[in-house]
Amino acid sequence: MSSTGQPSPSKFSLPIELLPTGLAPIFTHIHPVLLLSAYYLRFPALVADPTSTLLNSLAPLAVVQMSYAVICLPATGTSPRPPKKAKPGSKKTNTNDTSSAKPLTAFLALLLSLLSIPVLAAIQVLFGAPITTHIPQTLLSSAHLALLAVFPLVYVHGSSSARWREIISVYSPIDEVFGAAVGCFVGAWLGAVPIPLDWDREWQKWPVTIVTGAYTGYVVGKLAGGKLLKGKRIELD
Amino acid sequence: MVSQSIPKPVPGNINSIAAQYARAKALKDAEDEAKVKDILKERGLDTPKKPWNPVEELNEKKADYFKKEWGWVVGVFVWLLFIHASGIYFFTKGFLLTRLVLDEKSSCAEPPIPLLSSFPGVGTPEAGCWHPKTFEKAVVIIIDALRYDFAIPFDKISEVESYSGPRTPQAFHNALPFLYETAVKEPQNAFLRPFIADPPTTTLQRLKGLTTGTLPTFIDAGSNFAGEAIEEDNLLIQLRDAGRRIVHLGDDTWLALFPGYFEPNISRAYDSFNVPDLHTVDNGVTKHILPLLSPEKKGLWDVTFAHFLGVDHAGHRYGPNHFAMTAKLQQMDDVLRKIVAALDEETLLVVMGDHGMDQKGDHGGESDDEVEAALWMYSKKGVFGRTDPNYVTPPPTAKIRPVDQIDLVPTLSLLLGLPIPFNNLGKPIEEAFTGKRGSVWDSLAPVLRMAAAGTKRYQSAYYRARGIDEAGIKTTEGSPHVLWARAEGSPSSASKERYQAFSNFQVETLRIFRDLWARFDAPCMILGIAILAAGVASLILYANENAQDGPEVDAPELEMAQRELDLKSLSNGDLVNRDESTSRKVGLAALTGTLIGSLSAPIFAAISGRVTLDLDLLNVGVGGAAIGGLLCVIFVEASARTGFSNPMPTTIWGWLAFIFVVCQSVGFASNSYTIWEDSILLFFISTFGLVAAISSLRIERYTDRTLGVYHSVVFVALGWLASFSKLCREEQMPYCQSTYYASATSSTSATWTILIPFILAIGLPAIIKSYYDGSRSYEGFAPVWIGWAFRLGLILNAVYWIIDAADDGAWIPSVSQQTLKSVRIPIAQTVFAMAIGGGSIAFGYAPPCVSISTTAAPTPSSQMVNSAGATVTILGFANAHGSRYFLIIINIILCVVMVQETMGAGAIALMAWQILSLLEILDLNSLTSSPIGPVVLALLGSFHFFKTGHQATLPSIQWDSAFIALHKIRYPWSPLLVALNSFGAQILAVAAVPLVVLWKQRPRRKGILRSVATAMAWHITYYAVIGLATTMWAGHLRRHLMLYRIFSPKFMTAAAVLLVVDIIAILVSLTAVRFNSLSIAEVFGWA
Known part of the structure; x- marks a missing residue:
């Protein structure tokens, strides 16, 4: 791309840092364990009846994601560590960083992220998901993707169009939120691989493999984004 | 792409300075030319030699470079086409041998060779066409994947010296003893022999072999390429032409091969590819075959083909060493006993496997386990004999006294009084024609002679259709022609020698056709794969070497300077083509390698004496050309690569x-x-x-x-x-x-x-x-x-x-x-x-x-002021x-x-x-x-x-x-x-x-x-x-x-x-x- 050399800090955002509380670094490690173990426990039910299992697990997933956001992540418009040099046009907004505002932000972010469900479902259909059948399954798997990947991004970045252009063009600096989201989508993409095989396994049914890939990719991306690749950007060429 | 400002040159930007320059240049050139022409025209000198124009000459020179370069690029791609074609050719030659399907059919009244002795009613299906009819009716049972050792008692197998398998019986042993028992107990009524399939050992290909008597290949290139139905002469065509009513039970592959052959009301077909289902087909066949043998229904049919699939499916699903296989074989044993009990004297019973199965229970290839099936024939007439008393006991392994599966066709044809199908390559099975008494060879020799004559007739027809000249191979020692002449010339009194001579002819002819058609030729396939792989390597190297690092940047100053330089070097006479790809180098390497390879390989092969036929020499030449070219190209390309350049994506x-x-x-x-x-x-x-x-x-x-x-x-x-x-x-x-x-x-x-x-x-x-x-x-x-x-x-x-x-x-x-x-x-x-x-x-x-127009009104597209002061617009310049x-x-x-x-x-x-x-x-x-x-x-x-x-x-x-x-x-x-x-x-x-x-x-x-x-x-x-x-x-x-x-x-x-x-x-x-x-x-x- 044209401007890959040295992105100026004023133009490009910085990676997200966790909240400087004692609980944040602990819960951010509990969070993936929680997700994966819950997923592992629900897996037989998911295979047996994807629709109802995905539906019933939406609320618990939302709770886990919201607690993760509130406990670990800086809500949009706040900054856990005020930048050394105040940016022009951005004031310190510590005043609204109260304990009651954060759940509200989380709730609004949750509602906003639900708007991505039709888009995610449409993308799945464009990739070859059935359109005449299995519609609840596709929508529910999109809902899981939205809660996993989109919700934390909304919580952290709000609705800033510049930020979101960066996110959609996958050019945000990698941090654990963005890394997890990218991992989640790559995982879902890879989840399509075993579907055509003629192994006649129950778990090959739609959308079990996609959701499995998404959860696995989410956790892998979160770990990699928070540690290994933090601050890097994905270059296409 | 319309843009007002030019922050940086991007490809396709029509307002770049280079573009403007080029436009100006082109227009100026055109204008100058027009002016010159006008002047010349005025003076009536419009066709004389043009004045020397360095720009024009530079263009001509560059057009020349382009054409030459184009020639080399095309050369490289033509060479690649040759490489791909030869790789595919060699692989295909080893993998998919094609066979020409001939349309000729045998007819009852015209035997391929005059009969030695006549019998009443000769030449009619009622009494027998080429041989007296032995049986009125026949029941042909195929137990899919019935391997020979399934039918042999385990103690007999383990007695064989070379036996190296397990010491205790496996699940598939001793579960189907009926065939062996009857062969030993009633040798006049039954015999059991190994039945060797010709690969590929898939059911469809096997059925073709079992009914036509010829070797099936993947592509039987015939008149009807699209359909699966067998069109060449076969047992069922002969049966139908003789007015026999055919019943089919079981595997529905038969219907695809023989549409419309079977009696509609009493035939029953079942889906053949439902492998997990072990029983539907077998139970269906059993249910319908027994009533057909009853006296009431006997009159409704002449020949019944019954195809059981359970053994095959059990093999695919579980493998042979599984109790499901035991149960399946026991079920078959039971069914066969019931059928034999219901059989009358006029009916011949044939039971066979169309192929075997490997240790995992699969088949399709050419391993011993896959090709070794069993053949058992039974009748209550007591007409079967042996050429040697020792042959009464069935061979303990399939390596001893096997018969080819194609031998079934002439055997059945002659026993049922039909002509042998035209394309048959098999020879009649001894036991069926030996008779209970008398000189066995006297009755065998004429039968074999008839089959051999049919094969000989087919061979000449095939060679004629393929345009193969027989004259060259007629006199070679050991060739079928020589063997035939020897057999036909031997005295008819010495029946045994005569039989042996015809047998030699059959074996040799079959060997030749087998070579021609139906064998995976691994070295040939590997050569083809190697050529294709090396082709991919040289293609990637070629692409990599000529790839540019990025899109070309428009640098107008550079371009103008370059042009001045070009003009200068043109006048100095040292202009070089700077945009050359590596095509010339690669093309030359390919040409050299191809020439060396195509010449040296045949010479080397001829000297070493490995090749005898012209056709082989041609193959060696093509192979040599491909390998030589590839080696040269890869060498040239690889040596041009600088140390660390990475062929992997970046x-x-x-x-x-x-x-x-x-x-x-x-x-x-x-x-x-x-x-x-x-x-x-x-x-x-x-x-x-x-x-x-x-x-x-x-x-x-x-x-x-x-x-x-x-x-x-x-x-x-x-x-x-x-x-x-x-x-x-x-x-x-x-x-x-x-x-x-x-x-x-x-x-x-x-x-x-x-x-x-x-x-x-x-x-x-x-x-x-x-x-x-x-x-x-x-x-x-x-x-x-x-x-x-x-x-x-x-x-x-x-x-x-x-x-x-x-x-x-x-x-x-x-x-x-x-x-x-x-x-x-x-x-x-x-x-x-x-x-x-x-x-x-x-x-x-x-x-x-593009449209070049001179307008007064300024437009946002490419425009410029020419020397005359008008605004000139070139639309479509950027693309x-x-x-x-x-x-x-x-x-x-x-x-x-x-x-x-x-x-x-x-x-x-x-x-x-x-x-x-x-x-x-x-x-x-x-x-x-x-x-x-x-x-x-x-x-x-x-x-x-x-x-x-x-x-x-x-x-x-x-x-x-x-x-x-x-x-x-x-x-x-x-x-x-x-x-x-x-x-x-x-x-x-x-x-x-x-x-x-x-x-x-x-x-x-x-x-x-x-x-x-x-x-x-x-x-x-x-x-x-x-x-x-x-x-x-x-x-x-x-x-x-x-x-x-x-x-x-x-x-x-x-x-x-x-x-x-x-x-x-x-x-x-x-x-x-x-x-x-x-x-x-x-x-x-x-x-």
Whole structure:
């Protein structure tokens, strides 16, 4: 791309840092364990009846994601560590960083992220998901993707169009939120691989493999984004 | 691309200084020339020699360079075509041997050789055609996959010295003792012998062998290529012609091979591919066969074929060493005992396996376990004998006294009083003709003589049909001719020697045909794979070496300086071609290597005495040429590489291309991924579109960003829309619903699809125009070509298909089919004449799609003030190369659309639209020198192959397309039409490859040919890798159950596509680039 050399800090955002509380670094490690173990426990039910299992697990997933956001992540418009040099046009907004505002932000972010469900479902259909059948399954798997990947991004970045252009063009600096989201989508993409095989396994049914890939990719991306690749950007060429 | 300010030069920016300079230069040149001409004209000197013009001479020089360079590029691709063809040739030679099917049939009254002794009623089916009839009726039972050792007591097997298997009986031992018992107890009534199958050991191929008496191959090239029904002479044809009533029970493969042969009310067919079901077929056969033997129903049939599948299915599902196999064999034992109990004296009972199974219970290949089946014959007449008393005990292993499966055909024919089928290569089984008493050899020798004479007759007919000259091999010692002469000449008193002599003849003839037809030849296959692999390597090296690091940057100052330098060196006489690709070097290396290889290999082979036949010498020469060329090219290319240059991709785009190609290639090793190839291609195409959208979002300029995202979305949406056109293959059921034709059982389009050609005629030219409008290129010939000629062609196409639909649906009963045909065929011919004849000539002479006008009013497009002070505008400058080249694509779209059903025409139109969006995406994201563009084009080509109603199977070939523009089959046009129908999408894709470089390319761009060659090399790399992979998998999986259903057809499709793409690349793409570049340079000059 044209401007890959040295992105100026004023133009490009910085990676997200966790909240400087004692609980944040602990819960951010509990969070993936929680997700994966819950997923592992629900897996037989998911295979047996994807629709109802995905539906019933939406609320618990939302709770886990919201607690993760509130406990670990800086809500949009706040900054856990005020930048050394105040940016022009951005004031310190510590005043609204109260304990009651954060759940509200989380709730609004949750509602906003639900708007991505039709888009995610449409993308799945464009990739070859059935359109005449299995519609609840596709929508529910999109809902899981939205809660996993989109919700934390909304919580952290709000609705800033510049930020979101960066996110959609996958050019945000990698941090654990963005890394997890990218991992989640790559995982879902890879989840399509075993579907055509003629192994006649129950778990090959739609959308079990996609959701499995998404959860696995989410956790892998979160770990990699928070540690290994933090601050890097994905270059296409 | 319209822009007011010039922040930095971007490709396609028509206002760059270089562009302005070029325009000025061109105009100035033209103007100067015109002035000079005018002056000359005034003085009446308009045709004399031109004054020396250094710019003109430089252009001429550069045109020369271009033509030479073009020659070398074409040379490289011709060489690659040779490499691919020879690789495929050698692999195919080892893998798919073809056999010519002869139409001749034996007839009862005409034996191949006069009988030695007559009998009453000779030459009639009632008494016996060529041999007295022994049995009135026969029950032929096939126990699928009945391996020989299943029928032999374990203690007899383990007594054999060479036995090395387990010491205790396995699940399959001793479960079917009935055959062995009867053979030992009642030798006059029964015998049991090993029954050796000719590979491939799949049921369909085996049934062909068991009924025709010849060796089946994958392709039996005959008059009816499309159908599965056996057309050559066989046992069932002879039975039917003799008026015998045939009953069939069991495996439904028989119905595909012998449609309409069986008595309708008492025959019962069952699905053969439901492997997990062990019992339905067997229970059904058992239920229906026993009543047929009862006295009441005896009179309803003459011959019954019963085919049990349970043993085979148990093998596939569980393997032979499983209690399910024990149960299955015991069930067979029980059924056979019941059948024998019900049998009368006039009926012959034959029980056999059509092949064996390997240790895992699978079959298809040529291992001992797979080919060793059992044959048991039984009758209550007591007519069976032995040539040696020791032969009463059945052989303990299949290595001792085996009979070939083809021997069954002459045996059954003669026993039932029928003529031996014409193409039989087998010899009658001894036991059946030995008789209980008398001189065994006296009765055997005439029988064998008759079969041998038939074989000899077939051999000469086959050689005649294949054009093989027999004269040369007639006198060779040990040849069938010599053996025949010796046998026929031996005294008839010495029956035993005579029998032996005929037997020698049969064995030798069979050996020769076997060599000719039905054997996997591993060294040959490996040679083919090695050639293809080395071809891929040299292709990648070639592409890599000529690839540019990035899109060329417009640097006007540099360009002007370069031009001055060029002019200077021209006057000094030391001008060199700086944009040369490595084609010359590679071409020379290929030529040298090919020459050395093709000469030295045959000489070496001849000296070492390994080759005797001329044909082999030719093969050695071709192989030597391929290997020599490859070695030289790879050596030259590899030695030119600088130390650390990395052949692996370095960007995400490169990796994406790599993943698309490699994942698909690996996937073809699995039958599932081969079956679902169309869905996988859609997945990849959508992936590319998504990444393209992401990449486009990163573009700085707002308009470009919007366009990039828009085209990415269009690209994905169109691919998805096209995915609704489906022709499902059998294996995709029930998860796939065909939409290509009106219904699953029809091969005509649904009525509503007749709208598609009309929508195309209205919409497609407009869509193409909109892409021209983006760069203001809808100038020159473009409006006439796209808006009128193309639209007219599409309207004619629509008229054709509406007449076709009227024909199919009999909408106008008063008009005969013949009339409709004679109306619509000339329409199709007109379209082809327009597209190929008119279109090609027009393309050769067409000027660039630009408009140079002098106007007073300033426009936002490219403009300048010329020396005369007027404002000059060149519209379409930024896309001068692409807009002109695309005209040939229009012709190809028209041709391809013409041969597709209406649904396929829609798919091709969507593909054309996708290609245009792809080109915009590549241009906007500066990806024109990345391999991703050519690879995505190849994905599009492969994807729309499926969307035009094709599958990688033989039955999906749309043979009807041969008759779209012709009344009857005419060579070479009919096969060309079918090829255009089958590979239309790939042809369109490969023709569009140069556009990756040319689209949005201003004139006077350096190194265009080199970039086109690189793009073409990447494109062909895709097909070459797929071809290599499918070849390797077909070779590796040659024992796989699904070889002949999935892997072989996929390999054949990939190989055919590779060759077609190679040929089109040379004949269309590169040729069109030559005309295009010369035409652009004629107006704008060379870089």
